[in-house]
Amino acid sequence: MATLPLSAAMERGGEREREGERERDPAARPRVGVIGGGLSGLCCAERLVRSGISVTVFEKAEVLGGRMRSDQVDGFTLDRGAHAIFRHYPEFSSTFDMDQFSWGHFGQSAGFFDGFRIVDVGNPMGNLKLVRTLFSTGVTLIDYIKIFLRYKIMFRVLGPYAPLHASRKDMPVKELFEKKLGLSQGFVRNFFTPSFQPIFLCPPEEMSSQAVDFIMTALTCGGTALPAGGVQAVVDQLARRLPDEVIRLGTSVEQISKNSIRLHGESDETLFDAVVVAADWGAAAKLVGKDAVGSPQFSRSSTTWYFRFEGKPPGSSTPHTIVPVGESMVDGVIINLAFVNSIQPAYAPMGWSLCQVTTVGLAKSTDELSLKRRLEYFFGPTVHHWDMMSQHYEWEQHQPSHLPRFDRDTPKDCKENSWMQPARLSNGVYCCGDYRAHPGFDGAIKSGKAAAAAVCEDLGIHVASASLVKPPRAYLFWLWHVMVVFLALMTTLVVVM
Structure with missing residues (x-):
């Protein structure tokens, strides 16, 4: 002994x-x-x-x-800024008891507004109806397979923090996508940029490939959501x-x-x-x-505004989240809007809708009339009947x-x-x-x-465990990955043949 x-x-x-x-x-x-x-x-x-x-x-x-922080105003839940909880961030999922939250999910798609119409675009694996609209944006089947293999398999096998490891070379994500991975310009311009510009508040030339890899890996592990109560x-x-x-x-x-x-x-x-x-x-x-x-x-400043109105969002099939395509990052421009009560019903009283609008710059760069004129391009003159709530939240330093x-x-x-x-x-x-x-x-x-x-x-004190949630059993983790790799290989063979 x-x-x-x-x-x-x-x-x-x-x-x-x-x-x-x-x-x-x-x-x-x-x-x-x-x-x-x-x-x-x-x-x-x-x-x-x-x-x-x-x-x-x-x-x-x-x-x-x-x-x-979130404010409760007249039965509405107003987050102090546009937020989306990445439920599969490694630290988040190991720190919080996820079952204690009542989640509302963003879903597998978002609306892309090209100046004329709103097109519902998203992951076709979650909804086969999205196959046609995804590829109509310029995304190719080869783009989709490369993204799937990189984020759904490679980084999940290597570990959640593999994209941020010091051994990985960092570069602008546009250079990574177009030169290293050989993804199409349609993917970068028409799909990736409008999807990630509201998160990073900058064009792809200024986005770190390491940061994008980390977020994309978390997204492919599971979607985003909002808890009741904000x-x-x-x-x-x-x-x-x-x-x-x-x-x-x-x-x-x-x-x-x-x-x-x-x-x-x-x-x-x-x-x-x-x-x-x-x-x-x-x-x-x-x-x-x-x-x-x-x-x-720090990234550019931003302001989040809220509009409330009775009834459902305009249109019979308006997506929960809408992002404009091709917008430049100048003050006052709308970069993201969401009908948050469609994502999480607890955000608004029964029979009401709550539209969250995020613009570039501080509040002084726009006003209610200017905002409604911009929103009119999305939904028509009905927006002039929306009630703009007095609360708005500006962040001079949006995030690092x-x-x-x-x-x-x-x-x-x-x-x-x-x-x-x-x-x-x-x-x-x-x-x-x-x-x-x-x-x-x-x-x-x-x-x-x-x-x-x-x-x-x-x-000189023993530190408590960093994780409060038990990780899944290892053999289930690897069994799932073996199945995913097998399906990916079979899909690739079918495409090649």
Whole structure:
């Protein structure tokens, strides 16, 4: 029977003794302050609490959520920005109890508006009626097979974060599609660009191939959805896992150091063993300095507007989501609109419709009359009877940019995800947020968990598991992939013959 060396045994015994002391006396537990009650900050706090650490979350707003907030107005659910939950993002699906949400699904298709008509375009594997409309956009059968093999099989077998690995060369996605993969210009111009421009807020020349590969892989694993209660429901599930005394709303932090936080309007400092800055980039830069958090580039600004009207959306078969084809990214242009109550019925009262419209730029770049004139191209004069809700949400920094990263210095401990930056800024000060990782929900969650792990490591505490959901059995995973590969090969043989 193998035995531990004396020094290792003493160290392990001391660790058990310290853990027992923390359980008996909560005051003996290390204290960590987390600044920011958005998705990343709450993920960090939740993992720290499960690791046995005393945590306080400081949120300057009166509601948790950050960019993932939803307002309830006259029975309507208004998300603060256009959102779609990628249910198969690896971190999202392993962090949240998916069965607790009541999901409304976007479906397998979207409406493409070419200036004259709305064409329903989508995945023909989900609906055979979409075969004709998909290929009418200029997408070829060879395009479809290449996309299927790359995202449905290759990256799923390699792993969800394989597209972001440091060993993979990054490039503009247009170069990847047209030169490396040999996809048609029709696919890039008429299908990919209108589908992904609303997500990235930039043309294909400015999109990172790594980021696109990651999102496309998640999309082919499963679609997008909205939970009842809005995207706020995601944040609320995290908040319910935390003790009530952890959250301090309406509390603004003015200054921090490695072991203290001073609140706005107070002279005394609150002592902590570590401080995690989980605020947005602007607030984080003020607290710890731009040199510490870096100067990430952000995509263009955007504004989300809401219109309500009685009855169903115009037209008998209007798609849930509509994107214009061929629009340039200039202020005031509509880049995406959705009848969100058709996706998630809980977003509007019975008998009403809610149209969510997203435009490029801040609110000052357009007005109600200009918006309705643009919407008239889509639906005709009926839009002038729609009631524009007073709430609109503008984001000067829509999200961190997805620009290709050609010359980046990837830390040794971040090779598996080259977009990740170390959470540790200095002794006792840490930072997290999607601008510290790959942009989006998944990056925010992963960065928050990484910050919690770094804090526990420095405090000498065993960190709780990053995943709360049991993964599927391995043999079922590989059996499914073998079946998919077999079907793909058979399809290819039929096409070739």
